[in-house]
Amino acid sequence: DTEVTQTPKHLVMGMTNKKSLKCEQHMGHRAMYWYKQKAKKPPELMFVYSYEKLSINESVPSRFSPECPNSSLLNLHLHALQPEDSALYLCASSQTGTSGRREQFFGPGTRLTVL
Amino acid sequence: AQSVTQLGSHVSVSEGALVLLRCNYSSSVPPYLFWYVQYPNQGLQLLLKYTSAATLVKGINGFEAEFKKSETSFHLTKPSAHMSDAAEYFCAVSDPTTSYDKVIFGPGTSLSVIP
Numbered sequence: 001d002t003e004v005t006q007t008p009k010h011l012v013m014g015m016t017n018k019k020s021l022k023c024e025q026h027m028g029h030r031a032m033y034w035y036k037q038k039a040k041k042p043p044e045l046m047f048v049y050s051y052e053k054l055s056i057n058e059s060v061p062s063r064f065s066p067e068c069p070n071s072s073l074l075n076l077h078l079h080a081l082q083p084e085d086s087a088l089y090l091c092a093s094s095q096t097g098t099s100g101r102r103e104q105f106f107g108p109g110t111r112l113t114v115l
Numbered sequence: 116a117q118s119v120t121q122l123g124s125h126v127s128v129s130e131g132a133l134v135l136l137r138c139n140y141s142s143s144v145p146p147y148l149f150w151y152v153q154y155p156n157q158g159l160q161l162l163l164k165y166t167s168a169a170t171l172v173k174g175i176n177g178f179e180a181e182f183k184k185s186e187t188s189f190h191l192t193k194p195s196a197h198m199s200d201a202a203e204y205f206c207a208v209s210d211p212t213t214s215y216d217k218v219i220f221g222p223g224t225s226l227s228v229i230p
Contacts, residue, residue: 004158042205042220043159056217090158102147102166102209104218106158 004107006091012113015081021110023074023091031055032074033104034066035090043090049074050096081114088112117142117208119221127227134193136224138180138206141187148189149207149218150180159205165189176200201228 004025013019023032031050035043048056049068063085065077074091088111092104122137140146147166151159163174170182180191189206206221 103161103164108158
């Protein structure tokens with residue numbers, strides 16, 4: 001299984017709502033990532049988890065809260081978002097170590113609209 | 116610090132013509148290099164990767180890329196464009212000395228294929 005799944009596919013939320021994005025992989029990868037992608041732009045790294053521990057937080061506002069319950073799951077909790085947070089949110093996973101097999105596998109993304 | 120540039124934010128080719136998408140990188144260590152493709156409203160899919168083995172790398176869908184250290188380049192080519200190749204292409208670089216991937220993406224090149 002070389003697939004990363006993300007739910008939901010689309011999400012519309014108001015600025016006072018609380019919602020969560022979910023990501024799952026069963027490739028045994030121990031690094032997982034959240035990216036934000038605006039239209040016609042490259043993905044911007046938000047968070048990296050390595051062995052279920054938060055390794056990188058790219059100065060993301062606290063209204064985004066990541067969680068890694070186990071090695072297969074990654075959540076992104078959303079609260080009090082702003083309209084400018086509307087974007088495609090991508091999850092990815094990869095092997096760790098320096099073995100050379102470093103490519104990231106991406107999920108299809110969640111299209112988030114904040115009203 | 117690592118960085119990636121992609122010459123040409125938009126490239127247009129005729130169906131059956133050569134595809135050439137340019138990528139130049141800067142890195143303080145020999146890098147890992149990747150090309151990803153993104154179709155509309157989808158996640159990113161790995162086309163190919165360079166990890167210090169063969170300098171000519173073959174990928175999926177007939178694409179290949181050549182690593183040229185002297186030119187710090189990793190251009191992507193395909194001999195004959197197909198309509199289904201129309202998509203956004205991202206070149207990316209990562210530092211192999213870290214235990215996980217912090218991938219730096221280039222700005223992307225949008226490929227159009229004219230029938």
